Amino acid sequence: MKVHFDTLGCPKNFDDSQVAMARLEAAGHSIVSSPEASDVIVVNTCGFIEDAKKESIEEIFHMSEYKQAGKKLIVSGCLVQRYADELFENMPEVDGFIGVNDYDKLPELLDSLSKDTAQRFKQRGGCDLTGIEDVMRKIPENPYSAYLRIAEGCNNRCAYCVIPQIRGPYRSRPMENILEEARKLADAGCKELILIAQDVTCYGMDVHGKSTLPQLLTRLCAIEGIRWIRLMYCYEDRITDELIETMAREEKICHYIDIPLQHCSDTMLRRMNRRSTSESIRQTLRKLREAMPDIHIRTTLIVGFPGETEEEFSELLDLVEEQKFARLGAFTYSLEEGTPAAEMENQIPEEEKQARLDAVMLRQMDISLANNQQKIGQVLEVLIDEQDEDGAYIGRTRYDAPEIDNTVIFTSEKKHHTGDIVQVRVLDAFDYDLEGREEVL
Structure with a gap:
């Protein structure tokens, strides 16, 4: 059968889709680039926050229009992992639902749809706690820049986040497994590797009791053909001196790091169940800049978390002004059922959340312009x-x-x-x- 993938959400979802594509091709199916050319459409959804859920549902309904041409429709991903029962009941136009941990079953489920006796299916299993060994992945044409997932799941249990419920506990990929995939990407022409996981800095802790990210980075830098290596999703409290030294020493590692701080008020950080403190954040940022004066630090912030006072929000604005982050994204808090934050008192009104978001982004716009103007002539x-x-x-x-x-x-x-x-x-x-x-x- 000819299968088209429509992927929404974060890079980890795109990685899931590429793994699923490889499995389908190995089973004799073919991947096509347009829904019109397909027999089956797979919508790989995001279910992280409310806006992502709405986008996913809208896309499912959009793709369901192709049912009139006789195509089958499968919905996969995080939204299914969270709401499989509700989706199965309320979306009869969808032929099958499959969760984030069940892509190995997709070829068999796809075959079942081709039979005259085909019935709708719902497949949502638990996590394989033994690790993630499979490197089989469909490498796109000209993969000059590629995401490289080094782990699955998360142990952090932030008060606002559903990822541990969706993806399960943290499981590091074996280092040799990652290196094998990186070599395949390099052989195919990849120049930029972007390391991703729910928490990149936690790599190896579930296996060795400590992070082995510096060792992984050193070995990735030895792969011929790779020019840039980029780190995303790094937790501040796990950015060690060893990691900073490795980044400063290895020429291929970009002087760029993504650290989703979320907030800087000690009270807010405790309420969010984050391990960072105002002091540790500033200390880590200082160490990074001392070791790599040209480093560009990206962060993300949450405004309007339950109970956030004007004083606590002012602390956040002060951090933005003080640190002058090279790259910054901010989001309004999204109430997600099943999380501790959803049960907290003093939920902030939507209008106030938006006003705080606007204040952060307007300040960052000026900072970004000033940072960019310093590059004129370089x-x-x-x-x-x-x-x-x-x-x-x-x-x-x-x-x-x-x-x-x-x-x-x-x-x-x-x-x-x-x-x-x-x-x-x-x-x-x-x-x-x-x-x-x-x-x-």
Whole structure:
């Protein structure tokens, strides 16, 4: 059968889809790039927060329109893992539902849909606590930049988060398993590896009792062909001196780190069930900048968490002003059933949450513009992501992750391809973008 995947949500969902694609191809099915060309459509959903749930449901209904052409529709992913029973009952147009831990069963379930006696199915299993061994993954064409998942699940139990309920406890992939996948990606032309997990800095703790992320990074840096290695989803309290030293020593590791701090008030951090403190946050940020003066730190913040006072929100604004993060995203608190935060008193009204979000992002816009203006005149390495209709190239520096961070728009007299890395002189700067021209060496 011809199968089309429609994937929503975070990079971990895209990794799930690629694993599922490889399994289907191994079973004799083929993957197609459009729903029109398919026999079966798989919508891989996100169910992390309310907005993501709404987007997933809207996309399911949109794809259900292809049922009129005789196509089968399967819904997978986090939304199913949370709400399989409700979805099965309320979406009769969907032929099957499958959770995040059951993609190995997808070929068999797909075969069942091709039979004359086919019946709707619902498959939602638990987690395999022995680890994640399978590296079989469909590598896309020209994978110049690729996410590399090093673990599954989470043990952190933040008060607002449903991920442990969806994905289960933390399970590190064996190091050799990760290295094998990284080599395959490098052989296929990958230049940028982006390490992901629910908590990258926790890698190895479930197996060895301590983080072995520095050792993994050192071995990844030895793989020929890989130029950049980027760290996402790092918890502040697990950023060790050894990790910082490794980042500073290894040339391939981008001087970029994503640290989802969420807040900085000690009271709020305790309420969120976070291990960081106001003091530890500032100490870690200082250490990173002392070891790598050019490091670009990305963070995410939550505003409007239950009970957040004006004083606590002011502390957060003060941190934004003080630290001048190179990259920052903020979100209003989303009440998620089944989490401790959902039962807390003093829920903040939506209008107040939005006002606080606007205040953070307006302040960050000025900071981002000032940071970018400092780059005018500099020559930066840029990895090309695309070319626009006017012929200009659009890419990213070592300091920018795909889709969420700044872009560099530049002109060149040379012909380039997606994935090329070139030298660009910055000529102008805006809130979240740079403009430039390729430097002729």
